[in-house]
Amino acid sequence: MKLLTFDIEEFYHLLDVVVDDDIKQCHTSLYPICDEILSLLAKANVKAIFFFVGETARANPELVRKIVLSGHQIGSHSMRHKLHSEMDDEEFENDLRESLEVLEEICGFPIVYYRAPGFSLTARFLHRYQLLEKCGIKFDFSIFLNGGSHGGINESDLPKKFQSDNFFNIGGVKAYPFVKSKILGLPISLLGGGYFRLFPGTWAIAAARSSNYCVTYFHPRDFDPDQPVIENLGLVRRFRSYVGLRSSFKKLGRLVSAVDWSDPQIIRQN
Numbered sequence: 001m002k003l004l005t006f007d008i009e010e011f012y013h014l015l016d017v018v019v020d021d022d023i024k025q026c027h028t029s030l031y032p033i034c035d036e037i038l039s040l041l042a043k044a045n046v047k048a049i050f051f052f053v054g055e056t057a058r059a060n061p062e063l064v065r066k067i068v069l070s071g072h073q074i075g076s077h078s079m080r081h082k083l084h085s086e087m088d089d090e091e092f093e094n095d096l097r098e099s100l101e102v103l104e105e106i107c108g109f110p111i112v113y114y115r116a117p118g119f120s121l122t123a124r125f126l127h128r129y130q131l132l133e134k135c136g137i138k139f140d141f142s143i144f145l146n147g148g149s150h151g152g153i154n155e156s157d158l159p160k161k162f163q164s165d166n167f168f169n170i171g172g173v174k175a176y177p178f179v180k181s182k183i184l185g186l187p188i189s190l191l192g193g194g195y196f197r198l199f200p201g202t203w204a205i206a207a208a209r210s211s212n213y214c215v216t217y218f219h220p221r222d223f224d225p226d227q228p229v230i231e232n233l234g235l236v237r238r239f240r241s242y243v244g245l246r247s248s249f250k251k252l253g254r255l256v257s258a259v260d261w262s263d264p265q266i267i268r269q270n
């Protein structure tokens with residue numbers, strides 16, 4: 001199974017960074033970029049999951065509807081894009097419920113997919129899968145297996161994986177992990193974020209083709225060379241956030257057409 005997924009959030013949803021309201025209001029490229037992504041997927045006849053930050057969905061309901069009408073799946077990426085470690089259980093549940101209400105109001109059907117901001121659902125928050133299940137989530141994409149900048153869970157801390165379908169059953173939720181690709185024997189996250197933009201597109205294609213399971217994670221800002229640069233990032237973070245923006249959309253196009261992507265609906269049938 002190979003799934004294309006996108007986290008639909010604004011350029012300032014960078015985690016750990018406080019951004020001025022002035023900056024938040026100075027750029028509105030979300031819609032054109034998502035439109036280009038939708039055209040690209042339509043040309044290749046590929047379906048994806050779009051995880052929306054609730055506040056972003058509320059500000060762009062027509063975009064959510066357009067994605068639904070294009071035959072893609074919609075998931076929650078929380079309401080305000082806060083890390084799990086920044087919320088207690090009650091705040092997490094309220095934040096999730098609010099995002100689901102916003103999305104379900106726009107879409108008119110129950111939302112069953114979830115991804116935590118920054119893959120921040122770590123081993124100490126595994127009990128929150130019961131809250132996810134209680135709120136109607138059936139499929140989770142929050143686990144960054146064996147590493148990650150803001151989270152990650154070691155496989156040894158998880159229940160036994162369903163090898164044939166590549167998911168973990170946690171608290172009644174099927175959790176499909178993000179798994180690093182292997183290039184020259186080294187694990188690298190080639191199918192999302194900064195490393196996708198940094199390394200040649202052929203590496204990502206090779207990684208996706210050579211594995212029988214992969215999940216991507218892209219954001220609109222990964223393809224927006226004109227986004228405002230957030231000033232108070234460290235050097236490494238800044239490099240990772242803005243490297244390769246001019247060529248990344250072409251890379252995405254090649255990746256979408258070169259790989260045999262699964263229709264996300266497949267996981268509902270398993």
Ligand SMILES: [Zn+2]
Pocket residue numbers: 007009013077081116117118
């Ligand atoms: Zn995010």
